[in-house]
Amino acid sequence: MKFKIIAALFITTLTFASSVVNASLILGTGTGSLRGNDLTDPENDGAHDADINYNATFNANSEPGFGGGEYSFNVFDNVLSGGNGKWCCESVGTAAKNLNDANVTGLWVEANFGSTQYFLDAFTLSSANDVAGRDADQWRILGSNDGVNYTSIYTYDNNGLSIWNQRFQVVEFSVAENDFVSTQAYSIFRYEAYSTVSANAHQLGELEFFGTQSVQSAAQVPEPSTLAIFSLALLTFGARRFKK
Ligand SMILES: [Ca+2]
Ligand SMILES: [Ca+2]
Numbered sequence: 001m002k003f004k005i006i007a008a009l010f011i012t013t014l015t016f017a018s019s020v021v022n023a024s025l026i027l028g029t030g031t032g033s034l035r036g037n038d039l040t041d042p043e044n045d046g047a048h049d050a051d052i053n054y055n056a057t058f059n060a061n062s063e064p065g066f067g068g069g070e071y072s073f074n075v076f077d078n079v080l081s082g083g084n085g086k087w088c089c090e091s092v093g094t095a096a097k098n099l100n101d102a103n104v105t106g107l108w109v110e111a112n113f114g115s116t117q118y119f120l121d122a123f124t125l126s127s128a129n130d131v132a133g134r135d136a137d138q139w140r141i142l143g144s145n146d147g148v149n150y151t152s153i154y155t156y157d158n159n160g161l162s163i164w165n166q167r168f169q170v171v172e173f174s175v176a177e178n179d180f181v182s183t184q185a186y187s188i189f190r191y192e193a194y195s196t197v198s199a200n201a202h203q204l205g206e207l208e209f210f211g212t213q214s215v216q217s218a219a220q221v222p223e224p225s226t227l228a229i230f231s232l233a234l235l236t237f238g239a240r241r242f243k244k
């Protein structure tokens with residue numbers, strides 16, 4: 001009897017521990033469950049099928065563009081829908097890859113904020129409408145400041161198992177919920193998928209990044225008041241010289 005209780009406690013502890021490894025928060029399903037106003041479009045006024053009113057430069061190694069034939073930038077269009085509300089359907093294969101291999105490659109899409117760096121506070125990933133077998137089961141969120149060297153911020157490595165249990169489901173990962181730590185500010189944030197669950201096509205409905213601007217990058221942009229004082233000083237100096 002005693003053994004049974006101890007065994008049950010042990011199993012419970014194990015289950016609890018494994019559920020914490022890839023902790024995340026389900027926000028709901030559908031466009032209305034997106035957090036919205038993310039770094040790529042704080043005004044939430046980006047065009048559905050064109051690169052208009054977005055506050056980042058986008059890049060991808062797969063179908064770069066909004067609209068198109070379910071192009072990759074559709075993960076930033078603030079919409080969860082079939083067709084051009086999602087990115088689909090190039091293949092990364094279903095076999096598990098070794099993510100410790102420095103040369104591992106996948107399908108990626110990224111947002112570039114130029115000279116502005118952010119500490120990533122949270123991100124959301126949303127499933128698309130197609131079969132769940134197309135969901136990624138190995139993926140990363142990476143940060144970079146030069147577009148060459150990328151550092152992993154979050155790694156999901158569960159071959160055969162995606163993070164979603166419904167279509168159009170919005171799942172959030174955050175520093176506040178201890179899902180990851182944010183020790184370095186970056187100007188580029190990338191999502192890269194390395195494998196899918198069971199279908200030779202990869203899909204993603206939406207991707208949102210939330211962060212805090214680093215003080216350093218904020219200081220790189222001269223304040224208007226500083227510029228005004230500098231201009232005034234130049235004018236005064238010029239006027240003095242002219243008087244001579
Ligand atoms: Ca905008
Ligand atoms: Ca957005």
Ligand SMILES: [Ca+2]
Binds near residue numbers: 075076085
């Ligand atoms: Ca979308």
Ligand SMILES: [Ca+2]
Binds near residue numbers: 138
């Ligand atoms: Ca897989």
